[in-house]
Amino acid sequence: MHFKVYDLVDTGDDRGGLIPFEMGMNVPFEVARAFYIFNTRPGTARGSHANRNSEFLFVVISGSCNVKIDNGVEQSVITLNRPNQALWLDKKVWKEMYDFSYNAILLVLSNEKYDEKEYIRDYGDYQRILSADVFSGKVADASS
Ligand code: TYD
Numbered sequence: 001m002h003f004k005v006y007d008l009v010d011t012g013d014d015r016g017g018l019i020p021f022e023m024g025m026n027v028p029f030e031v032a033r034a035f036y037i038f039n040t041r042p043g044t045a046r047g048s049h050a051n052r053n054s055e056f057l058f059v060v061i062s063g064s065c066n067v068k069i070d071n072g073v074e075q076s077v078i079t080l081n082r083p084n085q086a087l088w089l090d091k092k093v094w095k096e097m098y099d100f101s102y103n104a105i106l107l108v109l110s111n112e113k114y115d116e117k118e119y120i121r122d123y124g125d126y127q128r129i130l131s132a133d134v135f136s137g138k139v140a141d142a143s144s
Contacts, residue, residue: 002071004088005078008059019059019084021109027057028088029111036061036107040100050094050120052129054112058087058097063104070094072130080106092133094126 008026012018021027037046047067058067064081071093078087089095097106112118120126 002090002093003069003076003078006086006088008084008086010084017084021057026086027109029055029057031109031111032113033110034108036105037097037100038105040065040104042100042102044100045096045098047096048094048121050092050126050129051112052118052120053091053115054110054118055091056089056095057109058089059083059085059107059109061105061107063101064099065097065101065104065106066099068096068098072127092120092130094120094123 008019010017010019019026021031023030040046058080060080061083064079067078067080067087069076069078069089080087100106120129
């Protein structure tokens with residue numbers, strides 16, 4: 001499993017919604033970094049990379065966007081359009097975020113601090129890294 005979409009636990013009440021994040025509650029890792037993407041220019045795609053070590057949790061807290069996910073074997077497209085819906089991405093997953101609505105705010109949590117060295121920004125490099133992992137027995141070959 002290289003991604004998972006799930007509903008977040010809302011601890012809100014009749015005053016409105018409230019979604020907390022704590023290790024084991026709504027987020028499956030210890031959060032080391034958070035950022036959000038907003039005011040995205042129409043037609044813009046972001047991401048287009050994989051990360052050696054970072055897992056991510058995506059929550060579109062306002063508006064909507066699409067996320068294309070690729071593990072080198074399978075591609076999936078997920079639409080995020082509810083603030084109580086989360087997309088978890090494992091490390092070494094290629095992703096692209098696009099079709100941001102004008103009011104979209106994409107909150108991203110990660111288990112790793114930002115480190116440009118762990119970003120894989122070339123798709124050919126990504127495929128070579130995955131092949132090397134299969135060859136070294138680090139992961140099962142998802143294509144077989
Ligand atoms: P970039 O990786 O291009 O964003 P995206 O993957 O969404 O297209 O990052 C844009 C800039 O922001 C770049 O200068 C690095 C910086 N940045 C951080 O400092 N910390 C972070 O956690 C992220 C994601 C980016």
